[in-house]
Amino acid sequence: MTIDLGKDDLIVAVIGAGAMGRGIAQVCAQAGIQTLLYDARDGAVAEAIAALGKGLDGQVAKGRMSDDDKAGVMQRLKPMASLADAASAGLVIEAIVEDLAVKRDLFRTLEKHLSPDAVIATNTSSLSVTEIAAGCDRPQRVGGLHFFNPPPVMKLVEVIGGLRSDPALADALVAFSRRIGKQPIVATDTPGFVVNHAGRAYGPEALRIVAQGIAAPFEVDTLMKEAAGFRMGPFELLDLVGGDVTHAVMESIYDRYYGEPMYQPSALMAVRVAGGLLGRKTKQGFYDYASAPVASAPTIAAAPQAKPASVWIADEDGGSDLAAALKAAGIKAELGGTPGAQQVCIVTPLGEDCTTTALRLKLDPARTVAVDMFGRSMAQSLGRYTVMKNPLTAPDALGAAYAALAATGSPVTAINDSTGFVVQRLLAMIVNVGCRIAELRVAKPADIDTGVELGLNYPKGPLALGDLVGPARVLAVLDGMQAATRDPKYRATAWLRRRASLSVSLHTPD
Numbered sequence: 001m002t003i004d005l006g007k008d009d010l011i012v013a014v015i016g017a018g019a020m021g022r023g024i025a026q027v028c029a030q031a032g033i034q035t036l037l038y039d040a041r042d043g044a045v046a047e048a049i050a051a052l053g054k055g056l057d058g059q060v061a062k063g064r065m066s067d068d069d070k071a072g073v074m075q076r077l078k079p080m081a082s083l084a085d086a087a088s089a090g091l092v093i094e095a096i097v098e099d100l101a102v103k104r105d106l107f108r109t110l111e112k113h114l115s116p117d118a119v120i121a122t123n124t125s126s127l128s129v130t131e132i133a134a135g136c137d138r139p140q141r142v143g144g145l146h147f148f149n150p151p152p153v154m155k156l157v158e159v160i161g162g163l164r165s166d167p168a169l170a171d172a173l174v175a176f177s178r179r180i181g182k183q184p185i186v187a188t189d190t191p192g193f194v195v196n197h198a199g200r201a202y203g204p205e206a207l208r209i210v211a212q213g214i215a216a217p218f219e220v221d222t223l224m225k226e227a228a229g230f231r232m233g234p235f236e237l238l239d240l241v242g243g244d245v246t247h248a249v250m251e252s253i254y255d256r257y258y259g260e261p262m263y264q265p266s267a268l269m270a271v272r273v274a275g276g277l278l279g280r281k282t283k284q285g286f287y288d289y290a291s292a293p294v295a296s297a298p299t300i301a302a303a304p305q306a307k308p309a310s311v312w313i314a315d316e317d318g319g320s321d322l323a324a325a326l327k328a329a330g331i332k333a334e335l336g337g338t339p340g341a342q343q344v345c346i347v348t349p350l351g352e353d354c355t356t357t358a359l360r361l362k363l364d365p366a367r368t369v370a371v372d373m374f375g376r377s378m379a380q381s382l383g384r385y386t387v388m389k390n391p392l393t394a395p396d397a398l399g400a401a402y403a404a405l406a407a408t409g410s411p412v413t414a415i416n417d418s419t420g421f422v423v424q425r426l427l428a429m430i431v432n433v434g435c436r437i438a439e440l441r442v443a444k445p446a447d448i449d450t451g452v453e454l455g456l457n458y459p460k461g462p463l464a465l466g467d468l469v470g471p472a473r474v475l476a477v478l479d480g481m482q483a484a485t486r487d488p489k490y491r492a493t494a495w496l497r498r499r500a501s502l503s504v505s506l507h508t509p510d
Contacts, residue, residue: 001140002117003168005091005176011036013080013089015106017048020123021095023151026052028093029076030152031180036089038080045079052077087113091176093145095123103127104135111137121145121173125196126252129189130162139164143173146193147182148455156454157182158193183454185447191256192249194443195455198462200253200263201429203246206234207266209425214418217286223413223422226384228375229459234426235286238269239279247273261489262433307331307403312339314347314361317473318373322348329407339363344400348373350473351424351480353417354390365392369401372421374469374477378459384411386421419484420477427465428477432493434462435506439495445507463506471500 004010010033014025017039025048028035039045053074059065083106086092092110094103107120114120120142122132133142144160157177161170170186177184187193192200206220215223221233238246250265257263272278272285279285311326313319315336323333339345345368349357354370357363372386385405389398398414405412415422434452438445449461458465466474475492482490492500499506 001138001166003119003166003172004117005119005172006179007090010034010091011089013038013086013092014095015039015083015086015092015110016095016123017041017044018095020147020149020151021093022048022052023149024093024095024123024147025077026055026073027147027151027180027182029073032072033076033180035077036080036085037077038083038086049074049077049079083109084113086110087115089114090118092118092120093123094120095147098124098126100127100131103132107132107136107142117141119143119169119172123147126192126249128162128191129160130164133162133164140166140169143169144187144189144193145173145177148195154454155181155183156195156451157184158195158451158455159184159186160189160193161186162189183450185443185451187443187447187451188441190440190442192253194437194448194451196249197253197437197442198430198434198448198452199456200250201433201462202426202456202458203234203238204250204264204266205426205429207238207268209418209422210235211266211268212418213416215413215415215422219413219415220422220426223384223386224426226411227372227378227386227413228423228427229378229383231457231459239285239287239289241279242281243269243273243278243285261487262429262436262491264489307407308344308400310334310340310343311401311404312337312343312345314345314357316348317350317476318348318371318376319346321376322346322371322373325408326404329404329409331404331407339367343367344369344397344404346371346401346404349480350374351420351428351477351484353419353484354388354393355417356419356484358390365390366394367397369393369398370421371401371405372423374421374424374473375427378465378468384413386423387412387414388417388421389414390417419481424477425481427469428474428481429490430458430462431466431469431471431474431506432478432490432496434466435493435495438463438506439493445509449507466496466506471496471506472503475500 012028012033013036014021015038025035025037037045056070060070129144133139143165146158148154148156159173174184217235221235224230224233247269254263277284280289283289310332312334313323323335326333345363347357347370358365358368370388387401437448445463449464452458452461478490478492
């Protein structure tokens with residue numbers, strides 16, 4: 001078939017006038033393309049066009065668009081009375097309900113009206129493009145064009161070719177995406193594509209941390225923002241997207257990868273969804289949105305006392321950096337050697353809990369705490385510290401360590417004993433899932449990072465995050481966690497292990 005989505009007289013038909021469909025139609029019309037809009041519900045298209053006009057009025061009022069530009073967009077946006085009106089379209093973009101049978105039925109109907117060279121693109125976020133196209137007479141014309149909500153704002157588009165798609169289709173959809181001002185990435189037809197696949201680390205692992213009593217949702221969110229530089233904490237994100245939506249994606253990805261432990265859903269989330277605690281949409285989630293978000297203050301296991309005159313620090317990962325920071329705050333920090341009988345002992349483990357590290361180094365557990373130095377290179381100069389106690393840590397030892405860390409000018413959060421703290425666990429899982437996406441050839445390494453940065457709004461993509469903190473350190477966290485828990489969820493991917501062993505970037509191709 002001949003594929004030409006770059007011609008000046010291209011007409012795009014968008015099927016579905018909901019939030020996604022109307023947003024996609026707006027993007028196409030703003031790019032100067034004649035755009036048709038259809039919805040099976042009577043009145044839906046008129047409502048959508050009116051809402052778009054109101055939204056563009058706001059852009060005009062803010063000086064972001066002229067009256068003439070707004071008029072041009074509205075003139076290029078036309079309603080369709082029936083699917084037969086799509087006959088003139090060179091590209092049809094479907095944005096209807098996520099139901100395989102319904103989409104297949106729509107595509108079969110569209111084929112009766114379209115020219116042989118017209119392209120049909122599905123905006124599916126979770127279904128297989130190949131399965132959708134299997135119901136078509138010409139599956140070679142069907143591809144995926146996954147926009148993100150809201151389409152006028154989000155720059156990313158995932159381009160997906162099905163197993164029977166024309167080899168030239170993906171390139172044509174990439175060029176079209178750029179034509180309408182979007183940043184495309186190309187993904188294979190696999191569950192979750194890139195972005196929803198990559199998201200299987202942040203929220204699910206945070207839910208596991210809370211379920212294990214290691215830290216509260218507010219503390220996890222605070223640590224990921226202030227100790228790792230993320231713009232939103234995982235529980236803020238879960239509440240924003242909606243617990244029902246995120247849990248459904250968790251279950252879908254887990255099922256479609258046949259029970260892969262890395263993608264295990266959370267029983268905690270299932271209960272909250274059943275109880276209707278869905279987040280912002282229900283005014284109650286992990287935070288209370290009835291009036292304004294209200295978060296509980298982080299709990300501190302021991303009130304800070306006067307900073308200690310000296311502390312002992314294990315000469316391990318980040319220990320020398322921590323010693324330098326404490327010395328700059330006027331605290332004598334002894335790095336390595338034998339600790340004094342009454343000294344607070346600070347360890348900085350990777351993937352171990354405080355208990356295991358204290359026993360390995362033959363330290364008194366009552367005088368030992370652990371501090372996470374894993375993500376310090378990511379946060380600002382006063383990034384938040386995490387101090388972790390073990391079950392035998394004396395309150396005065398925890399308080400002294402807390403006060404010593406606070407003396408550096410950085411805020412501090414105290415958590416319960418955990419293999420991998422909070423930041424280590426979340427970052428290591430994000431990196432490992434990103435490596436698995438690369439390992440499965442879902443997308444090129446650079447596209448994986450671009451997709452996650454633009455689609456999930458992380459400070460960096462997973463492979464770039466791994467390079468920043470060090471692939472060998474990420475591997476140490478995962479190996480430590482798996483050794484302690486015997487949980488296959490934490491097994492390192494071969495992609496990560498090879499590159500960490502070779503001391504090369506996670507972007508290094510095979």
